[in-house]
Amino acid sequence: MRKPCCDKEGTNKGAWSKQEDQKLIDYIRTHGEGCWRSLPKAAGLDRCGKSCRLRWINYLRPDIKRGNFGQDEEDLIIKLHALLGNRWSLIAGRLPGRTDNEVKNYWNSHIRRKLISMGIDPNNHRLNQIPLRPPPKCDVSASATSSESTNNECKPSPPPQPQPQPLKPSVNKTTDRVSDSLDLNLDLTIAFPSPPATSAEEKRRVSKTRMTKQVESSEPVPTLLLF
DNA sequence: AACGTCCTCAACCGCGGCGTG
DNA sequence: GCACGCCGCGGTTGAGGACGT
The missing domain is CATH 1.10.10 (Arc Repressor Mutant, subunit A)
Known part of the structure; x- marks a missing residue:
């Protein structure tokens, strides 16, 4: 071609x-x-x-923030990834000074590994193991280093259901757990971060908006496991 | 000190979307 | 409607540093 x-x-x-x-x-x-x-x-x-x-x-670029990701940034990435899937540019757009490449690398080298060690499938953010008992509230930082604890604690109440599809942006759906658990402005169709857009960026964002709206109107959002 | 393995991250590659003629 | 060119995205690679034996 x-x-x-x-x-x-x-x-x-x-x-x-x-x-x-x-x-x-x-x-x-x-x-x-x-x-x-x-x-x-x-x-x-x-x-x-x-x-x-x-x-x-x-x-x-002069506005790039270099150095380690903070805990808040990491949490945000996990939550956004649960919502958006591997749409790194969208995720990076919510992290001022971070690039999609940086976020992608950080996900693949740190977060992904961390989730796996906790028994969580990084693709769909669900626990892989069959639960032995109803789950307590899951604390990421507390359980991250203990593989034993991942086997015995933090299980979801329903058995994890295989839903491997990347999770689509769910906007303003207050009934799902995602929105309930996130204290975020995730109105991706409108509220892009503030930096003034070049005309090219603007065009891109318009097309993204279109895409997001298509997604928005599609399937119902499954329940997620979000810490 | 030497070697092997793991990890990180900058950079490349291929593809799809969009605009234009 | 179609072909073409450009841009941006996401997946992947590979160099080199860190770490373990």
Whole structure:
């Protein structure tokens, strides 16, 4: 079908040098974000536009918050993932200064492992084991390090039902446990985070809104296990 | 000290959505 | 309606550092 955009001979790949970073920063400072396709040539970079975009968004942007995720951020990611599935860009949009790549990496390297060690399926946020007795309230931080406790505690009352589909955004459905348990503004169809959008971002968000509305009108949201 | 394994994260790849002609 | 090009997203990879033996 479509040719890959980065198969040109002579374009650099792999790690970015300081000089390349500086060229990209200088160019975007002067001209702003825009046509990524033509940016590398204009900026004097032997990179494909995609690579430049990624480097800027994930690493060079001035508003990026670097460093460890806080407990609150981690909780938020888990909750948002339960609602949105692997839609990292949407999840990252709720975490100021975090990028989708960063959130995705953190999920795969930390949170996913943590949930698995607790006997929770990270894909659908349900406990894998068959419950032995009605569950007490589950404390993530308390049970995270104890594999024994995951076998004996924190079980859901109904047996986990196999529902592997990614969970769709449920907006303003006050009857489900997700909304009940979240003290979040999850009105994803309207309230995107505040930073002023470029026209490109705006377009994107409009299309996301459309998508979310489609999702919204689809199937009923299953009960989730959310701490 | 040397080696092997695990973990993290920056970067790449392929695909789908959208706009345009 | 169709083909094409661009952009952005999510999955995956691989280099290199951390850690264990």
